[in-house]
Amino acid sequence: MNSLLAADRQLDPGVSDTEIRIGQTMPYSGPLSAASMIGKVQAAYFHMINDRGGINGRKINLISYDDAAMPSKTVEQVRRLVENDEVLFTFQTLGSASNIAVEKYLNDRRIPQLFVGGRATRFEDPVNFPWTMGFAPNLRTEIRVYARFILDNYPNAKVGLLYQNDESGKGYLTGLKEALGSRAGELLVSEASYDVTDPTVDSQVVRLEAAGVDVFINMAAQRFATQVIRKTAELGWKPVHLIGVGSSSIDAVLVPAGIEHAKGLISASSFKETADPTWADDDGLKRWKAFMDAYYPEGDRKSIFTTYGYSAAELLVQVLRQCGDNFSRENIMRQATHLQNVKLDLLLPELSISTSPTDYRVVKEFRMMRFSDERWEPFGPIVAD
Structure with missing residues (x-):
């Protein structure tokens, strides 16, 4: 059992004996609406987890509001999530500007801003923003x-x-x-x-x-x-x-x-290209395909948004499972900052995720790829900054 798993039962706002309530904003309308597929695939992923019994007996309730990629609207909607819906934390709100607009608000209230859908370096700054973590490489x-x-x-x-x-x-x-x-x-x-x-x-x-x-x-x-x-x-x-x-x-x-x-x-x-025949017999890709068939059949299987959204949701479930019965906001951050060699279904097999209280970077490495005919083909070694 994870040594950090809390033995004591502790619940913060957004958690009951049956529910873990989390929030996000997505551009379901506006010029970046294509990216809202991320929120849709995450809702479908949590539906699958809930059908399998949820997290330690609790169902994940994702409340996802439209902000049209407008930071002023993000502020309004995140306040609604925190003050009216009383979510435990925010997850994957999309857009760097949108996340910057609510970063101080959430940090001042010690509310996790987890795996944000933005890639500014400030989302990996535990000194100034200890309650904020990115996901994709900055x-x-x-x-x-x-x-x-x-x-x-x-x-x-x-x-x-x-x-x-x-x-x-x-x-x-x-x-x-x-x-x-x-x-x-x-x-x-x-x-x-x-x-x-x-x-x-x-x-x-x-x-x-x-x-x-x-x-x-x-x-x-x-x-x-x-x-x-x-x-x-x-x-x-x-x-x-x-x-x-x-x-x-x-x-x-x-x-x-x-x-x-x-x-x-x-x-x-940093992720497998789902159309690449290299991964035809890969167990992780098979799980992704089964999920898409059962829970998101209308989703675009060639879109990076589908695979990205799935992977972020998968990592969040890992964090929540590590929490045991302690769903305090402090423990949420403790688990998110103590990930050790976590493998994801669609992450390249050479890669894993490890974090620490001083290293908030989640996905840190890449492999180059070139588009040929109708698919991306990887080439060269794994590379990092």
């Missing part, structure tokens, strides 16, 4: 992995970067310059940003091509990443094209862009 970790790939394979590249004009996007720019080090001024020949309210990023793409960029790091959000792939094809521009993890979804990004234009794209992942 933005700087991802961009530094791409920088390492460029330095190793294209040391004389003319690098261009496209990013969203917000705190998270600027984290990409900072991280890239840090990773390129003394060569940043030489290699990074052009950078372009966009606002989420912009109708297109066509002009930014044209500007990057005109700068002579031959290695293009496309860190745009999904809708804009689709536009970028289309525009590069229209221009006949063929740089080495790296695309961010969050925009590597086949059905949500590549298909709308024209699958024929996606060939050769490079990205990275």
Whole structure:
């Protein structure tokens, strides 16, 4: 039995003898609504867990509200979750800006903000935000992995970067310059940003091509990443094209862009590509497929959102099971920060999850992958920042 498993029965708001009540916000409407699939697959996953008896006899009640990816709406909805619904903690609220907007509110009240759906470095800062933990690798970790790939394979590249004009996007720019080090001024020949309210990023793409960029790091959000792939094809521009993890979804990004234009794209992942025949006999993938068949048959099996949402929910269930009968908020954080070599169904087999009170990073490593025909193909070794 886990040595940290609390023997004493202790319940905080949001927990009864039959229920564990947790909350989140998702962009069920608005420009990022495609990402709300994450909340839908998590609701389905908890339904499966509840059908199997729940967590130590308690059913998980996920309350998921729409915030349309608007931080002001996130604040309103999270206050509703805490003050009206009295959730035990929040889980996987989506969006860096949305999570930043409620981070201090939750930390001041000592309410766990668990496995947030945002990738700013501040979500892995136990000194300043001890009640907040991320899930996916932070933005700087991802961009530094791409920088390492460029330095190793294209040391004389003319690098261009496209990013969203917000705190998270600027984290990409900072991280890239840090990773390129003394060569940043030489290699990074052009950078372009966009606002989420912009109708297109066509002009930014044209500007990057005109700068002579031959290695293009496309860190745009999904809708804009689709536009970028289309525009590069229209221009006949063929740089080495790296695309961010969050925009590597086949059905949500590549298909709308024209699958024929996606060939050769490079990205990275910490998770198995479910369409890859390599994993046809993998036990974890079989469990995922059985779940999809029974609990989320309408879900997009090619979408990174489906696999991401499933994996975050699976990890949360591990944390809750470690809690024994002590569902205090303090013990929730204690268990989340004492994970040891946890394997997930869809995590690459070489990887596992370990955390500590001084290391809030959850998923820390990647494997590079290249799009070929209709699927992503992994290549090279496991890489880390």
